[in-house]
Each structure stands twice: as C-alpha cells, then as structure tokens.
Amino acid sequence: MIGLNIEKTLGFISKEDVLAYEPAVKAAQEALEQGTGKGNDFLGWLHLPSSISKEHLDELKAAAQVLRENCEVVVVAGIGGSYLGARAVIEALSNSFAWLVEKKTSPVILFAGHNIGEDYLYELTGYLKDKKFGVINISKSGTTTETALAFRLLKEQCERQRGKEMARKVIVAVTDARKGAARVMADKEGYTSFIIPDNVGGRFSVLTPVGLLPIAVAGFDIDKLVAGAVAAEKACGADVPFAENPAALYAATRNELYKKGKKIEILANFNPKLHYVGEWWKQLYGESEGKEHKGIFPAATDFSTDLHSMGQWIQDGERTIYETVISVENPNHSLSVPTDAENLDGLNYLAGKRVDEVNKMAELGTQLAHVDGGVPNIRVSIPALDEESIGGLLYFFEKACGISGYLLGVNPFNQPGVEAYKKNMFALLNKPGYEEESKAIRARL
Numbered sequence: 001m002i003g004l005n006i007e008k009t010l011g012f013i014s015k016e017d018v019l020a021y022e023p024a025v026k027a028a029q030e031a032l033e034q035g036t037g038k039g040n041d042f043l044g045w046l047h048l049p050s051s052i053s054k055e056h057l058d059e060l061k062a063a064a065q066v067l068r069e070n071c072e073v074v075v076v077a078g079i080g081g082s083y084l085g086a087r088a089v090i091e092a093l094s095n096s097f098a099w100l101v102e103k104k105t106s107p108v109i110l111f112a113g114h115n116i117g118e119d120y121l122y123e124l125t126g127y128l129k130d131k132k133f134g135v136i137n138i139s140k141s142g143t144t145t146e147t148a149l150a151f152r153l154l155k156e157q158c159e160r161q162r163g164k165e166m167a168r169k170v171i172v173a174v175t176d177a178r179k180g181a182a183r184v185m186a187d188k189e190g191y192t193s194f195i196i197p198d199n200v201g202g203r204f205s206v207l208t209p210v211g212l213l214p215i216a217v218a219g220f221d222i223d224k225l226v227a228g229a230v231a232a233e234k235a236c237g238a239d240v241p242f243a244e245n246p247a248a249l250y251a252a253t254r255n256e257l258y259k260k261g262k263k264i265e266i267l268a269n270f271n272p273k274l275h276y277v278g279e280w281w282k283q284l285y286g287e288s289e290g291k292e293h294k295g296i297f298p299a300a301t302d303f304s305t306d307l308h309s310m311g312q313w314i315q316d317g318e319r320t321i322y323e324t325v326i327s328v329e330n331p332n333h334s335l336s337v338p339t340d341a342e343n344l345d346g347l348n349y350l351a352g353k354r355v356d357e358v359n360k361m362a363e364l365g366t367q368l369a370h371v372d373g374g375v376p377n378i379r380v381s382i383p384a385l386d387e388e389s390i391g392g393l394l395y396f397f398e399k400a401c402g403i404s405g406y407l408l409g410v411n412p413f414n415q416p417g418v419e420a421y422k423k424n425m426f427a428l429l430n431k432p433g434y435e436e437e438s439k440a441i442r443a444r445l
C-alpha cells in the first residue's frame with residue numbers, strides 16, 4: 001500500500017498548519033463525492049476502479065489477445081492523457097531491455113502520435129517495414145492533429161503491408177462513443193473499438209481502455225492493476241480520517257508548502273523505470289492546477305542520474321522548490337556487489353551488499369542533504385514495481401490532485417490553456433474554418 005511521510009517537510013511548515021487543512025480537505029472531498037465543485041462533469045475517475053466490471057476487463061483482455069497473437073509490434077498512437085498513463089505503467093513494469101530480448105513473449109510496444117517529428121515518424125515507419133504490426137489509435141476527441149497524423153501514416157502502412165482484412169483485425173480504436181473522426185473511421189472500417197467515458201478527462205483516464213488495453217497487450221495483469229487502484233480508492237476515501245488519508249495529507253502538505261513560497265514540486269524517483277510515471281504525474285498536476293496564474297510547477301527527475309546534473313541546482317539554487325520522492329521498497333530481482341581481490345576501484349566496502357541497499361542509502365543521503373539545503377521532502381513509498389503497487393500509486397495521485405485543485409480554488413478538470421497553440425498552428429497551416437485567424441496571425445509575422 002501507499003506510504004506517505006511528510007516528516008521532512010516539518011522544518012519548513014508546521015504539522016499544525018497541515019492539520020489545519022482538515023475542514024478545507026473535507027469540503028473538497030465532499031465536493032468531489034457530491035459533484036458540487038468546479039468541473040463536476042468530469043468526475044468519472046473518482047470511483048472508476050471499484051466500478052470496473054469483470055466483463056469489461058475480459059473484453060479488454062480478449063481484444064489484447066488478438067493483438068498479441070497477430071503482432072510482433074503494436075504501436076500505441078496517442079498524446080497527453082491518451083498516451084502517458086499507458087507508457088508510465090508499461091515502462092514501470094517492463095524489463096528495461098525488453099525490446100532487445102530475443103525470445104519475446106509479448107509484442108514490442110512503441111508509441112507514436114505524441115510528437116510531430118518527421119524523423120521520428122520516418123524512422124518508425126522504416127522500422128515497421130518488415131514487421132507484423134498493429135495499432136491502437138487512442139484519442140478522446142478523435143481530432144488531435146499529432147495522433148491523427150501518425151495514425152494516417154500507420155493505417156496506410158498497415159493496410160499495405162498486412163492487407164485490408166488483417167489490418168481491420170489488428171487496428172483497434174479507443175475513442176468517444178459518438179463524436180470525432182476516430183469514431184467515424186472505426187465504425188466505417190469495422191475496427192474493434194472501446195469507449196472513453198464522457199466524464200473522464202484524458203489525464204485521469206489511465207484506468208479506462210486508454211491505459212488498460214495497451215497495458216494488457218504488453219502482457220501485464222490488468223486485474224491486479226485495477227485491484228491496486230481499488231485498494232487505493234478505499235485508503236484515500238472520503239470516510240478515511242484526514243490524518244490517515246494519504247491523498248488528503250499529500251494535498252494539504254503541498255498546498256501549505258505552496259503558500260510558504262515553494263512554487264515548484266520536483267517528483268524524484270530512484271528507479272529509472274519510473275521515468276514515465278514522472279511524465280504522467282507532470283501532466284496530471286500541470287494541467288489540473290496551472291491556471292488563473294496559479295499552481296505549483298510540476299517537475300520530475302530521475303535519481304541518482306540527475307543528481308549529477310540537476311543535483312547542484314536542487315541543493316543550492318533558488319529556494320522555491322520542494323521534493324516528493326517515490327521510493328520503491330523492494331526490487332523485483334536480487335543482485336549483490338561482488339568482492340574483488342585487488343579492490344582497485346575501492347569498492348570492497350560494498351562487497352556482499354545488495355545494489356538496492358546502495359541505492360537506498362543514496363536516497364536517504366539525498367533526502368537529508370536536500371533538507372539541509374532548504375528543500376522540504378515528502379516521501380511516497382510503494383512496496384514494489386508490480387501491478388498492484390502501480391495501480392495504487394496512480395489512483396493515489398489522481399485523488400490527491402482532485403483535492404489539491406479544489407484547495408487551490410481552480411477547476412482541476414479542464415485545460416483551456418492547451419487550445420492556444422492549436423489555434424495558432426491551425427491558422428498557420430490554413431486549416432479550413434480558420435481563415436480569419438490565418439489573416440490575423442500572418443499580419444503578426
């Protein structure tokens with residue numbers, strides 16, 4: 001289960017001040033439960049884990065099996081909330097060298113539609129030339145340019161390489177029930193398709209088919225992932241007392257730190273497999289809270305790698321930051337430091353120790369050093385990198401985000417700011433319907 005330790009923030013904020021958030025947190029939780037707060041049409045994530053049926057999971061597993069049986073490679077096309085959750089879970093659970101392993105037990109999962117890099121797409125389509133590949137096209141709106149562009153290329157290539165009939169089998173759509181080009185295309189082509197519920201926004205959608213289908217295709221146990229999220233839903237529930245509720249305490253602590261001038265939260269991990277959990281978390285908090293000229297800036301680092309780059313700034317730079325460390329209690333494998341008779345590297349003092357013990361001392365040493373340097377530290381711990389723990393971690397962050405956004409006084413469930421670049425891009429590309437904007441933007445160039 002999720003562990004939360006805020007002790008190392010207490011030299012910077014007081015426990016009393018955190019505990020004083022209890023009534024505000026209660027109000028935020030009530031607003032979520034009763035649907036009376038801002039953005040209340042997007043609360044489908046709140047009790048999503050406990051409402052997922054066995055039948056739904058079986059349907060997802062059956063679709064995943066078709067892709068697993070017919071594809072060496074599956075490309076997941078999506079961006080933002082339609083991409084990051086799946087990638088976060090798959091990378092956290094996969095062998096770090098999965099794509100190099102010769103005897104593969106699952107298709108290689110690749111991602112597209114999250115950038116407009118010509119070289120990226122050229123190289124991807126080049127790699128796929130002699131591969132039996134399938135595509136999961138994920139877009140709630142069904143009209144996102146990055147994803148639609150990648151899908152157009154992948155669909156054409158898949159049909160050309162594998163024939164129309166097989167392409168129809170190995171292309172799956174995850175989109176809105178009714179609206180958008182992705183829905184129109186899925187229905188017209190006869191693709192297997194899954195629905196993204198209207199009331200679940202992209203960044204809260206990892207436990208819908210958006211995340212669950214690619215995760216199942218990658219060979220991970222979505223029953224366990226959901227079970228972990230269900231456990232976190234209970235542990236973070238509105239009926240759990242404030243001081244025992246990790247989501248409530250995390251939300252209160254970060255708001256108090258923000259009030260005391262800590263404007264940047266760095267989510268740090270000590271396990272490279274958590275890199276994309278950091279990316280997912282950045283979207284979750286950045287899009288939910290960064291509005292009305294308010295909001296903690298979410299940053300993420302991979303330690304100890306980034307201690308050799310960002311470490312200097314964190315230890316010694318401007319004191320507007322705090323850190324939240326995700327700590328994985330137990331590694332999945334065991335590896336000890338060997339003894340070396342010559343000890344030329346001077347590492348015999350570590351001989352016989354698990355590599356993880358070295359890592360844990362790096363973690364503890366870093367936390368203490370950063371606290372000494374003026375950086376409050378929150379510790380979030382999970383038992384292991386497995387489906388239950390990751391499912392629990394994701395739900396914990398979602399619940400805390402909903403509460404935290406309400407404490408901040410914003411609508412945590414919209415993202416009006418992401419439209420500005422799209423409007424300009426469409427105007428610059430002369431998209432039909434943007435004639436006036438095209439004229440106006442060209443006058444500025």
Ligand code: PA5
Pocket residue numbers: 079080081082138139140141142143144147201202203204287415
């Ligand atoms: O959180 C969000 O709403 C966004 O990040 C979207 O998920 C992202 O823009 C992709 O949108 P769509 O699923 O409509 O293609």
